[in-house]
Amino acid sequence: MNRIKQINFEYLTPNKTIEELLVFNDHSEGIFYLYNYKGTSFRLFPSKQKLDDFFDNSSDETLHFQTEETLDNYLNHIQLP
Secondary structure: OOEEEEEEEEEEEOOEEEEEEEEEOOOOEEEEEEEEEOOOEEEEEOOHHHHHHHHOOOOOOOEEEOOHHHHHHHHHHOOOO
């Protein structure tokens, strides 16, 4: 099972944040970016560029979660490179 560590956190507004997450296990690791919208919508991006593209409206390619539990479950079990 993977472990998750928040390595950066930025408030866009009081209810909207960007988090940089390190997801790792004994063999590999990956960095992910999470847009948390009011604690009710979580969009996960595999790179900073994909996050930037989302905010520039040039891409809607995201993984979307409606609860922190489903997001955490996904990250705990994702296959890392």
